[in-house]
Amino acid sequence: MWTYKSEVLETSVKWFKDSASAGDLDHLDDLINSRANEGWEFVTHSYMPNVIATRSAILVTFRKEK
Template sequence: MWVYNSEVLETSVKWFKDSASVEDLERLDDLINSRAAEGWEFVTHSYMANVIATRSAILVTFRKEK
């Protein structure tokens, strides 16, 4: 049995043309590595574009055995 944990990581700017800033990628790597150190396994991520706001976000999901 698995326990899942999803987190929203806001990007520093709204992304255009499917590109990301280096800082956003570093923040994503830091989050994944931090959760891995806590025993969470990275499962998936999804980019959540926001056409109205100035920022978008990444939904990141982790799991670990219960």
């Protein structure tokens, strides 16, 4: 049995195509590594564009065995 945890990581600017900034990628890596140190396993991520705002977000999901 697994426990799942999802977090929203906001991007610094709206991404167009594959134009993620190095800072945004560093933040994503930091989040994944931080949760791994807490025993969470990275499962999946999804980019959530926001067509009206200047920022978007990434939904990141982790799991941990109960």
